[in-house]
Amino acid sequence: xxxxxxTIKTKIDLVDEIGLVVTLQKSGxxxxxxxxxxxxxxxxxxxxxxxxTWHCFGCNEGGxxxxxxxxxxxxxxxxxxxxxxxxxxxxADAFGPAPSEEDRQVGVAxxxxxxxxxxxxxWFHQMLLRSKEGExxxxxxxxRGISTDSVIGFGLGYASEQWDGLSRYLLSQGYxxxxxxxxxxxxxxxxxxxxxxxxxxxxxxxxxIFPIRDSRxxxxxxxxxxxxxxxPKYLNSPQTLLFEKNTVLYAIxxxxxxxxxxxxxxxxxxxxxxxxxHQYGTKQTVACIGSAITEKHILQLKKLTxxxxxxxxxxxxxxxxxxxxxxxxxxxxxxxxxxxPLASSTGEARASKGQPxxxxxxxxxxxxxxxxxxxIRLEEQVDAEIxxxxxxxxxxxDEVIRRDFSAWLYAVSHPLPLVxxxxxxxxxxxxxxxxxxxxxxxxxxxxxxxxxxxxxxxDAYIRKLANLIKIDEQSLYTELQRVLRxxxxxxxxxxxxxxxxxxxxxxxxxxxxxxxGLADTVIVEEEEGRAKxxxxxxxxxxxxxxxxxxxDYLIGLLLQNPGLSPYVCGIITDSDFAGTDxxxxxxxxxxxxxxxxxxxxxxxxQFVPSALSSTVAxxxxxxxxxxxxxxxxxxKEATQCAGRLKRMRLLQLNTELKFLIxxxxxxxxxxxxxxxxxxxxxxxxxxxxxxxxxRLQG
Numbered sequence: 248x249x250x251x252x253x254t255i256k257t258k259i260d261l262v263d264e265i266g267l268v269v270t271l272q273k274s275g276x277x278x279x280x281x282x283x284x285x286x287x288x289x290x291x292x293x294x295x296x297x298x299x300t301w302h303c304f305g306c307n308e309g310g311x312x313x314x315x316x317x318x319x320x321x322x323x324x325x326x327x328x329x330x331x332x333x334x335x336x337x338x339a340d341a342f343g344p345a346p347s348e349e350d351r352q353v354g355v356a357x358x359x360x361x362x363x364x365x366x367x368x369x370w371f372h373q374m375l376l377r378s379k380e381g382e383x384x385x386x387x388x389x390x391r392g393i394s395t396d397s398v399i400g401f402g403l404g405y406a407s408e409q410w411d412g413l414s415r416y417l418l419s420q421g422y423x424x425x426x427x428x429x430x431x432x433x434x435x436x437x438x439x440x441x442x443x444x445x446x447x448x449x450x451x452x453x454x455x456i457f458p459i460r461d462s463r464x465x466x467x468x469x470x471x472x473x474x475x476x477x478x479p480k481y482l483n484s485p486q487t488l489l490f491e492k493n494t495v496l497y498a499i500x501x502x503x504x505x506x507x508x509x510x511x512x513x514x515x516x517x518x519x520x521x522x523x524x525h526q527y528g529t530k531q532t533v534a535c536i537g538s539a540i541t542e543k544h545i546l547q548l549k550k551l552t553x554x555x556x557x558x559x560x561x562x563x564x565x566x567x568x569x570x571x572x573x574x575x576x577x578x579x580x581x582x583x584x585x586x587x588p589l590a591s592s593t594g595e596a597r598a599s600k601g602q603p604x605x606x607x608x609x610x611x612x613x614x615x616x617x618x619x620x621x622x623i624r625l626e627e628q629v630d631a632e633i634x635x636x637x638x639x640x641x642x643x644x645d646e647v648i649r650r651d652f653s654a655w656l657y658a659v660s661h662p663l664p665l666v667x668x669x670x671x672x673x674x675x676x677x678x679x680x681x682x683x684x685x686x687x688x689x690x691x692x693x694x695x696x697x698x699x700x701x702x703x704x705x706d707a708y709i710r711k712l713a714n715l716i717k718i719d720e721q722s723l724y725t726e727l728q729r730v731l732r733x734x735x736x737x738x739x740x741x742x743x744x745x746x747x748x749x750x751x752x753x754x755x756x757x758x759x760x761x762x763x764g765l766a767d768t769v770i771v772e773e774e775e776g777r778a779k780x781x782x783x784x785x786x787x788x789x790x791x792x793x794x795x796x797x798x799d800y801l802i803g804l805l806l807q808n809p810g811l812s813p814y815v816c817g818i819i820t821d822s823d824f825a826g827t828d829x830x831x832x833x834x835x836x837x838x839x840x841x842x843x844x845x846x847x848x849x850x851x852x853q854f855v856p857s858a859l860s861s862t863v864a865x866x867x868x869x870x871x872x873x874x875x876x877x878x879x880x881x882x883k884e885a886t887q888c889a890g891r892l893k894r895m896r897l898l899q900l901n902t903e904l905k906f907l908i909x910x911x912x913x914x915x916x917x918x919x920x921x922x923x924x925x926x927x928x929x930x931x932x933x934x935x936x937x938x939x940x941x942r943l944q945g
Contacts (some may be wrong), residue, residue, distance in 0.1 A: 366416075375403055401501070496533040524644060670715070
């Protein structure tokens with residue numbers, strides 16, 4: 248039976264969907280435009296109508312209609328599925344088993360609550376704009392520098408001092424007392440009031456109201472700032488069917504496009520901070536509700552950007568919130584497993600660079616070439632850039648912006664990188680002249696330095712730490728390796744002899760002959776041999792037409808053996824999967840592994856949407872006849888399978904590039920052809936990398 252995913256893809260034309268946000272121009276049989284996911288002046292974003300896929304050769308993002316909607320709108324898979332299903336006119340029953348009566352009632356209640364919130368918003372907003380009672384609120388808004396455009400754009404409102412002003416209005420609109428209370432807009436009275444029975448009274452009274460919206464702009468709750476002596480100073484909606492404080496980011500709906508365009512999100516602490524930031528042009532700003540940044544906040548943001556800048560208040564509470572936010576970001580962002588060769592000693596590390604070294608055993612100096620074989624670590628590196636925006640003491644973001652906007656802009660464009668921030672805050676109270684202080688500084692900073700993926704930056708911070716605590720760099724490198732070994736990432740034997748890699752002269756000759764640099768006929772014989780071995784055990788055909796079956800097989804291996812995840816995710820990423828369902832399932836499995844070092848202890852069903860249940864069953868069926876193997880054999884088989892899939896994807900990109908270069912050349916668009924050729928070396932590099940990675944088991 249055709250899956251709901253495939254049904255949706257047959258009903259929605261990718262070109263039409265992308266055309267809603269990207270101006271596409273015909274380029275041969277494909278279409279091109281400016282990429283919506285990064286800044287560029289010359290189009291490198293291509294849409295292929297025949298295959299219903301897209302790819303940007305600038306930022307290397309790509310996929311199908313699902314991946315585009317997820318990335319462009321910042322939705323998770325389930326949200327994208329619901330959005331596209333509604334657009335395609337696919338019945339909700341196609342998502343899986345028919346909903347229970349309880350689920351159906353919850354769905355009805357949620358929709359009723361959305362309408363209730365809209366009615367409350369209209370009442371609050373009109374009270375601020377037109378009522379005599381709202382004069383104090385209007386004066387407060389003006390004193391904070393909030394413009395009329397911002398008041399209207401963010402829908403600010405006023406809750407009057409009356410005990411039941413909003414409640415009476417909502418009752419007149421046909422809502423029951425029970426609905427108003429469950430919606431978080433009123434509370435039940437414990438005693439009768441003026442002889443009218445128990446009744447209800449308004450939750451928000453004499454407060455400036457900030458409507459809180461989800462990423463799609465739908466009102467899910469409210470925040471209120473006291474205008475008198477009311478306590479607490481800030482009051483948020485209680486938890487409802489729509490509102491959960493620890494998951495909400497204020498202004499995410501208004502900031503989403505700017506975050507993607509700028510490649511950065513700024514997180515502030517308050518409603519007014521966010522509004523003023525938007526008002527002055529830094530629209531990539533959101534605020535956490537309360538002051539605590541949670542894992543769920545970061546999970547939303549990482550769909551939009553990998554660069555997070557924290558701009559929380561510069562007081563003690565703000566500093567604590569910054570530290571908490573950093574830890575949540577480090578824990579919640581995806582991690583990349585990078586294969587890193589480790590020398591067995593300090594001397595070998597220097598020898599691998601052709602530098603003189605002193606033997607720890609003989610005490611003599613020597614020089615030798617790097618050994619082609621060694622120990623390889625899969626180092627876990629955070630796929631994010633986390634920065635801290637330093638504010639003057641005693642000033643909140645909105646105060647800095649209104650006082651000196653140029654200073655704010657400079658701070659936003661020159662935030663303090665995470666490691667530099669830690670250099671400041673983690674060593675402030677240490678006596679770095681004493682051995683104990685030096686040791687503690689290294690203990691605090693080396694784990695942070697170890698998360699840096701750029702080797703040059705890592706070396707620079709090692710030098711900075713060495714200068715700070717007056718310790719030899721090599722001692723810090725040795726200690727860093729010990730820190731990395733104590734992490735959960737495994738070390739395995741690997742062969743870096745280079746045997747079987749594509750020879751450089753092959754690349755040069757192909758480049759000179761075709762102007763591309765790679766040919767589909769370039770085959771890495773050793774890798775192909777491995778594929779044959781895997782195929783013989785699985786019964787899979789080696790042809791590229793069986794790519795989806797290879798994806799099923801790899802997913803099946805991971806479902807049966809969650810411990811294979813760290814070995815595989817260093818080779819293959821979500822975007823390397825051709826299947827929408829297998830791509831999402833792979834993403835889920837990796838996310839589960841990153842949150843739990845022992846994912847096998849948790850049933851995978853709780854993480855998988857019902858629409859992917861058939862994919863799970865299909866993948867498990869694909870591996871059910873596989874013979875039992877020990878751990879090392881499983882690792883070898885999984886890495887070989889992942890390597891082959893990665894290589895298929897790279898060769899597909901190479902073919903697309905050749906096709907586009909030829910079309911541009913035939914059309915006389917020499918600039919486009921030249922720019923496309925500039926993408927070829929990166930594919931060459933990745934092919935060489937993957938051919939190395941698939942040798943991780945020697």
